[in-house]
Amino acid sequence: MSWRADVLTLFPEMFPGPLGLSLAGRGLREGLWSLAAHDIREHAKDRHRSVDGTPFGGGAGMVLRPDVVDAAVGAALAEMPDRPVIYLTPRGRLLDQALVRELAAGPGAVLLCGRYEGVDQRVIEARGMLEISIGDYVLSGGELAALTLLDACVRLLPGVMGAAESAAEESHGAEGLLEYPHYTRPAEWAGRAVPEVLLSGHHAAIAAWRRAESENITKERRPDLWARHETQRGGAGAIAGHPAAA
Numbered sequence: 001m002s003w004r005a006d007v008l009t010l011f012p013e014m015f016p017g018p019l020g021l022s023l024a025g026r027g028l029r030e031g032l033w034s035l036a037a038h039d040i041r042e043h044a045k046d047r048h049r050s051v052d053g054t055p056f057g058g059g060a061g062m063v064l065r066p067d068v069v070d071a072a073v074g075a076a077l078a079e080m081p082d083r084p085v086i087y088l089t090p091r092g093r094l095l096d097q098a099l100v101r102e103l104a105a106g107p108g109a110v111l112l113c114g115r116y117e118g119v120d121q122r123v124i125e126a127r128g129m130l131e132i133s134i135g136d137y138v139l140s141g142g143e144l145a146a147l148t149l150l151d152a153c154v155r156l157l158p159g160v161m162g163a164a165e166s167a168a169e170e171s172h173g174a175e176g177l178l179e180y181p182h183y184t185r186p187a188e189w190a191g192r193a194v195p196e197v198l199l200s201g202h203h204a205a206i207a208a209w210r211r212a213e214s215e216n217i218t219k220e221r222r223p224d225l226w227a228r229h230e231t232q233r234g235g236a237g238a239i240a241g242h243p244a245a246a
Contacts, residue, residue, distance in 0.1 A: 003033040003157050004083070004108035006076040007146055008069070010051065010115055012037035014143045019150055027160040033108075035150070036076075040064070043071035052116055061117035069112065069123045076110045085129045087112045087119060088142030088149070092131030095149060097176070099132070103149075104156040111149065113142030176229045178222060180213035 007015055015037035020028060027033055041049045045067070052062035073085055086109050093099070103109055112119065112129065124131070134145045155161050183194040197209045218226045 001080075001107070002031055003104070003106075003154070004080055005033070005035045005150055005153075006083075006108075006110045007035070007037045007113065007143075007150075008040050008072045008076060008110065009037060009113040009141075009143055009146070010040055011113075011141070011143060012039045015147075017147055019147060019154065023160055023162075024151060024154045027154060027157065030159075032159050033154055033157055038072060038076060040068060040072045043068050043075065055117060059117070063117050064114065064119045066120035066123035066126075069119055070126065073110060073112065073123075073127055080107060083108050083110055085110045085112065085127050086149070087114065087124060087129040087131050088134070088145035089114055089118065089131050090133050090136070090138050092133040094136075095132050095134050095152070097152075100149075100152040101156060104153040109153075111142070111146045113146050115141045176218075176225055176232065177214040178218045178225065180210040180217070 009015070016025070016028065016035055019025065019035065028035060040051055044051050050065070051068045052064050055061070055063050077083065077085070083106065084103070088111060123129075132145075132149065134148050139145060183198055187194050187199065195209065197205050200206070215226075218229065
């Protein structure tokens with residue numbers, strides 16, 4: 001059975017969107033993964049198809065109702081109940097490549113796209129939702145975050161990208177380093193030359209140069225990632241009998 005995503009949204013027409021193009025779109029057409037977008041309003045119980053209510057305790061905005069959201073989640077899980085239910089929210093765990101790999105290795109996911117001021121906390125707890133954020137900023141809704149998460153997962157599915165080593169070497173790969181710079185023809189452009197080592201044909205020297213560039217870029221631009229990388233490398237060394245230097 002292919003990796004399956006069900007998206008719960010007030011705007012199902014936003015899907016598949018960019019996921020219907022390029023490698024993800026080809027994988028979708030070839031059945032390497034599947035996507036279904038469901039309108040949360042279909043589970044409203046009144047003639048006005050109401051999905052929200054004013055927040056208890058006062059405050060601005062509206063909140064998605066727990067009964068409507070729960071019905072939508074239940075319907076999405078009916079055929080494949082073992083998938084995680086993910087709520088896209090700025091207060092969630094930050095999405096990183098480790099979490100992407102974990103999700104891609106599973107059977108798929110149900111993604112809840114919030115709107116308004118958010119979702120009633122009771123249904124989040126009742127369904128054991130995994131709250132995920134794609135960054136420290138606020139969007140109008142969870143749909144763009146859902147597209148981002150799905151794109152990150154789908155490209156790791158077997159057969160979607162084609163070259164497994166490409167996924168392993170790119171930014172935020174297995175070691176958590178940012179990617180090294182890339183160059184192609186012409187060898188000199190606008191007075192700028194390609195680094196000589198890349199033209200040498202010396203594979204070990206090229207690998208060493210790329211590694212050094214990845215490390216330097218990560219140190220400079222993402223000290224948080226570099227600190228995590230150093231911690232992981234130190235832990236691995238200790239396990240192997242080579243404690244990290246103090």
